[in-house]
Amino acid sequence: MRDRLATLNVEGAAVMGDELWLLQRGNSAHGENVVVALSCAEVLESLERDRTLAAEEFQRVLGFDLGELHGVPLTFSDASALGGEMLVFTASAEDSSGTHGKGAILGSVVGTIDLAGEVRRLRTIERKYKVEGVHAVLDSGVVTMTFVCDQDDPATASPLLSATMGLEVGQS
Numbered sequence: 001m002r003d004r005l006a007t008l009n010v011e012g013a014a015v016m017g018d019e020l021w022l023l024q025r026g027n028s029a030h031g032e033n034v035v036v037a038l039s040c041a042e043v044l045e046s047l048e049r050d051r052t053l054a055a056e057e058f059q060r061v062l063g064f065d066l067g068e069l070h071g072v073p074l075t076f077s078d079a080s081a082l083g084g085e086m087l088v089f090t091a092s093a094e095d096s097s098g099t100h101g102k103g104a105i106l107g108s109v110v111g112t113i114d115l116a117g118e119v120r121r122l123r124t125i126e127r128k129y130k131v132e133g134v135h136a137v138l139d140s141g142v143v144t145m146t147f148v149c150d151q152d153d154p155a156t157a158s159p160l161l162s163a164t165m166g167l168e169v170g171q172s
Contacts, residue, residue, distance in 0.1 A: 012079030014087055015040060017115055019059055023076040023089065033064040033076050033091070035117065062117040069093035069107040069124070077108065080136040080145075086120070086167070087113045088136035088143060103152055105130040110145060110165065123165060131161075141167050 012023035019037040026033040038057040046054055066074035074091040081087055093106040108131035111122040125131055125147070133148035147161040 011076050012089065014079045014081035015084055016081055016087055017084050020057075021079070021081075021087065023079050025075045025077065026073065033066055033074075035062040035064070035113070037062065064113075064119065066091050066109070066111070066119075066122070069109070069127075070095075072106050074109055077130075077132050078134045080134050082112075082136055082138045082143065085115060086138070088134055088145060089113060090125075090131040090134045090147065092130050092132070094130065105151065108149075110134065110147075110163070112143075112167065121165060121167070125161075125163075129159060129161065132158075138167070143167060 009025040010022045011025040014021050018040050020040050020043050022036045022038065024034045024036060037059045038053070039059055042057040043053060046052060046057060068074060070093065072093040072095045074093050077090045077092045079087055079089045088110065089112070090108055090110050092108040095104045095106055105128070107127040108125045108129055109122055110125060110131070112120040114120055129149045130151060131147045132150040134145055136143050136145045143165045145163050145165065147163070149159040149161065151158065
């Protein structure tokens with residue numbers, strides 16, 4: 001992974017099908033949002049054997065351009081698998097270039113990715129929140145999500161939010 005990624009910053013992990021997906025947050029100067037897919041069977045075997053991960057577990061890398069919010073790139077912040085067939089992810093835009101102030105929170109999004117690596121849904125979360133964690137549950141085509149936010153201010157309690165989203169466009 002270090003050959004492709006300048007700085008490792010794994011923000012989420014989920015089992016998708018027979019793979020373990022690690023979500024790399026592309027928030028460095030040359031960073032990119034990627035999902036590194038590893039063979040679950042080989043990862044488990046390696047962890048039982050010697051507690052290390054090796055190149056043999058590597059299966060594929062999926063790159064993602066999640067767009068921008070207010071001119072700042074969105075970068076992965078967490079993930080939650082829905083039955084191993086669909087991944088709910090969160091991404092945040094945090095300006096660390098100094099344009100909007102060091103580490104200014106410009107907003108977050110929630111989306112879904114299917115097993116083929118296709119982004120299916122992408123919805124904006126209220127701008128004042130920087131979402132850092134997500135737990136998602138699917139019931140009758142509707143995803144219920146709980147979000148943990150980190151406002152990067154020790155004096156501010158971390159908000160806990162909830163929302164629903166239909167898997168298909170047109171559902172609430």
